[in-house]
Amino acid sequence: MKIHNFIRRSASYLITTAGLFATLCMMSHAGHAQSENVPSFATTGHFTVCTDPTLPPMTFVNGQDTRDLAGFDIDLARELGRMWHADPTILTMDFEGMLPGLSSHRCDMVISGIMKQAGREKNYDAAAYLDSSIVVIARSGTPRITSLDDLSGLNVAVQSGTSYATLVEKTNQHLIQSGRAPIGLQQYPAEDQVVQQVLLGRAHALITQDVEVYYRQKQLGGKVTIILKPDNPDFREFGAYISKDPHNKEILTQTVSSLKQQGILENLSRKWNISNAQEQAFTEKAAPSAFSLEVFFSALTSMAFVKGAALTLIVAVLSHLTAIVISIPVALKLNGPRSPLQMLLSAYVAVFRGAPTLLQLLFIWNALPQFFPIFRESWFTPFLATWLSLSINESAYQVEINRAALRAVDQGQLVAADALGMKRSQIYRHVIFPQALRIALPPTINEFISLLKTTSLASVISLQELLAVTQIQVARTFEFTEYYSAALVYYLAMVFFFLFLQKRIERRFSWADRNKATGHGQ
Amino acid sequence: MVSDTAPNPDIRISIRNLNKFYGEFLALDRLSLDIDKGEKIVVLGPSGSGKSTFIRCFNRIEPHDSGTLMIDGQVIDDRTDLATLRGRVGMVFQNYNLFPHLTVLDNCTLAPRLVRGTPREQAEEEARRYLAQVGIGEQAGKYPIQLSGGQQQRVAIARALSMNPEIILFDEPTAALDPEAISGVVAIMEDLAAQQITTICVTHEMGFARRIADRIVFMDKGSILEVAPPQEFFTAPRTERARAFLDQMIQF
Structure with a gap:
């Protein structure tokens, strides 16, 4: 699992030229004339959605065939297409190429588990479609804590190079200033190893994103529990991005909210094990068997x-x-x-x-x-x-x-x-x-x-x-x-x-x- | 003895003032000798006297630095085609130096096939004939390691014969052999002489030398001191050095 995508997603992007925006606005107004409830880019009956399929359960390759895309975001793109009577074409690309792809018209939309952040909305428009949160996870039976400060003197595992490491370091500065023991930071190259350290007891807790943990409940259910969901403004909700266009943004926001009202987003959340209801199930589920011959x-x-x-x-x-x-x-x-x-x-x-x-x-x-x-x-x-x-x-x-x-x-x-x-x-x-x-x-x-x-x-x-x-x-x-x-x-x-x-x-x-x-x- | 003036082209092998240096060290010092066709020459002398170096000049394994070496009237020098020369001058070593990864038969056919381009069947037919001639025709399919020392030395002779040489150099061929095997080698060498093949042999075995040599060449410190028939050399050596050498060998 690529937690560092979250960081990449938190980074700021190239500001495209004002001239290009002007052109886009003119084009979108032309589309507006044809249909009230369809964004200008989808009026032809087709639109392109770009995604970087490395973030389960949002967008990922399901199984061993790299063309077999799946996830919440892929389903969302299909639901939007259904609402607009247009066929979405899913284009996979490297993360860095996606948002600039909106400016170059290679992408009409970007839905790729990207956090909705004020910094990005300066250059692009976005509609929030799913709540999310950072979670701190420990072995089953570990009591809940109230803030990261409570991890003082304990070992915490994170994937190396992620913003979670930065988060722990910030907390440590604060802890040291107040004369308390810092958090012992353990960094591992892969998410599965991070989890394994907690399961083995080498680390007291780990930090990751909730959707991923819920998705992994089959593997983790019953073994670990969430002990804290710190509220971090940069990790609150996922957004679907389009080029700057107030009209398109309005239609997109409306479409997403009507999908929400119809209960479709809730269904998708259940399908991908990321609804809020999963937190309870996650914590209570029984442990799977030790060695599966079938697997x-x-x-x-x-x-x-x-x-x-x-x-x-x-x-x-x-x-x-x-x-x-x-x-x-x-x-x-x-x-x-x-x-x-x-x-x-x-x-x-x-x-x-x-x-x-x-x-x-x-x-x-x-x-x-x-x-x-x-x-x-x-x-x-x-x-x-x-x-x-x-x-x-x-x-x-x-x-x-x-x-x-x-x-x-x-x-x-x-x-x-x-x-x-x-x-x-x-x-x-x-x-x-x-x-x-x-x-x-x-x-x-x-x-x-x-x-x-x-x-x-x-x-x-x-x-x-x-x-x-x-x-x-x-x-x-x-x-x-x-x-x-x-x-x-x-x-x-x-x-x-x-x-x-x-x-x-x-x-x-x-x-x-x-x-x-x-x-x-x- | 030979005249020190010019090589004699009528003689099979004619050597005049042959010199060989190892850096500053003079390994062979103005050697002169004539050898007749089918003659059996034995080179005697203490260790380090230059015997082996001398006979290795004949096939240019050790090229001489100055002087003249003629075989059948042809000057041997750095313009001589080595493959041709070594086809005419075969060599048998003290440790046999058989190719351990090849069967006896393949040991005898490798060079004819590679150097002369002899077809395999023909090379094998000839090799079997030479193996029979040295008395080990039935061992053709074995590997060298399966043979006794005497048998291996016979293979080495057959391997040299398979190039159909006119001269065969023997570098201490009996040093690693028991008396019975030595007798076998003596018989083979006499057989070769009967076929008019010239043999030049370095040895430390006095008995062996006496039995096979037509002439003894005695060397010391890179020089030829005496050339004489064995009867004369062993009973009445002319030089003090040869007498001392023989006394030591008899004591030993």
């Missing part, structure tokens, strides 16, 4: 896991193959006579063996584009970045394996092949490499297995590999054990396959073992 098997057989595992496998195999290709000439050079190039290559190996793999990934993804703008372009995907960093990183290790393996081949082999008149390339291909391969194989497979698991680091640069998929699914369902177990099964299956492969390949090296050699007299 485990459905995770195991889900397309998302198959794809995640395939991506993990592909990026690991590609990276290691690339690493091997790089490492062979480097190893040969390092085993050869001293040269300036050799010193350079030694430095390469030392640096990339020394630096943490996670740091290399972050460096290539975030820092490299600052030096070389070409890496900012869209072709440079998380996949390519992962491939690049893991190849470079792995090649440093592989160089050492190859160096040792090449050294271990008896020097007499080279002399003997040389004395037979074979060319250097023939000697390496037919005499040295086959023997070095036998020595290099076990540590190489070992490295590969290690690399297969290292790919999970790439989730930090948004590569949808197996662990990233697992985390997304856990975030959606809070079913830690089942999804972690499914991921474990995939990792183990892949590793066991390669161990099996190693055994098969080692059989081909029976020539090195007197008792196992399979040659036969003729």
Whole structure:
């Protein structure tokens, strides 16, 4: 869950030019002439609604198909279309693009779980359609509190980088000034981990938005309880945004209020588990079972896991193959006579063996584009970045394996092949490499297995590999054990396959073992 | 002895004033020697005397720095095609240096196929003939590790023979072998001489040297001190250094 969307939603936006507003006003008045109860943008029978589907239960991708949009906001768009006799086209886009999209006419409306805030209404018009609130949540049985100050001296978990962290810090300033112990702030990268800390008792409470918590009652019901709903003016109600136009705003506000009167919004709230009535149910519901085999098997057989595992496998195999290709000439050079190039290559190996793999990934993804703008372009995907960093990183290790393996081949082999008149390339291909391969194989497979698991680091640069998929699914369902177990099964299956492969390949090296050699007299 | 003036092109191998340096160190010092076709030469001398370096000049595993080396009237220098030269001059090593990842048969066919482009079937047919000649025809399908030291040395000889050489260099071929296996190698080398294949052999085995050599070449500190038939060399060495060397070997 992306709580930080709330912050993004709280940020202020570009002010569009006055000229553009003037044009929009003229256009909307032209529409007004045709229909009294339909906004100007919907008079053609079509209108475009923009949304960023990352905020359940308001707007999100339901399940594993990214085109399967769902949520309160999506339903609201359809209800508005029904009222106006127009078909809504839902356009998904990145959050930053949506409100400017109103000015550029790419979007007629923006309904995307955005808070109605005075700052935004300077540039755009909005109609409130749903009440909301910040909530402080603790384990079931924890007594209610009256203000954030009551959390003094206790640990509170929030998603890192959110406005909730800022809220806690502000409270802490206030607490310290009045001579009281500050709140212990724990920040976690994902919402599901935040909740887990409270469930495990590491944190006393967590801070989040009520609609999300209600939506998650299936996972959380009975385990936690709301201990405080602090009133924060910036988090009171969700608004549907349109371009500045008093006439359209009036029609929109009227339409929303008539949907409210007809009880339609109330129905939607129930459908998405976000009505106020849910707060009671949420607190009283019984705890679900510990481990569901059904969930485990459905995770195991889900397309998302198959794809995640395939991506993990592909990026690991590609990276290691690339690493091997790089490492062979480097190893040969390092085993050869001293040269300036050799010193350079030694430095390469030392640096990339020394630096943490996670740091290399972050460096290539975030820092490299600052030096070389070409890496900012869209072709440079998380996949390519992962491939690049893991190849470079792995090649440093592989160089050492190859160096040792090449050294271990008896020097007499080279002399003997040389004395037979074979060319250097023939000697390496037919005499040295086959023997070095036998020595290099076990540590190489070992490295590969290690690399297969290292790919999970790439989730930090948004590569949808197996662990990233697992985390997304856990975030959606809070079913830690089942999804972690499914991921474990995939990792183990892949590793066991390669161990099996190693055994098969080692059989081909029976020539090195007197008792196992399979040659036969003729 | 040989004249120090010019190489004799009528002689199979003719060497004049051959020098070899390792940096500042003079490893071979003005070596001169003529060798006839089918002759069995044994090079004796203490460790570090340059014996191995000397015979490795013949196939340019160790290229000489100055002087003249002629094989069949052809000057061997840095313009010589190495593949051709090494096809004519085969080599057998102390540790056999067989390719452990290849079967006995493949050890013998690899070079003919890669260097000469001999078709596999033909190469295998020839290799089987050489393996039979050295008495291990039935081992063709085995890997080197499955063979005894004596058998491995026979494979090494067959591997050298498979390039159909005119000269074979032996670098201490019996050092790792038991007496019975040594007898086998002696028989093979006599067989090679009968086929007019010249053999040049470095060894520390006095008995072996006496049995096979047509002539003994005695080296010390990079120089050839004596060249004589074994009967003469072992009973009446001309130089003090050779006498001291032989005394030590007998004591040992």
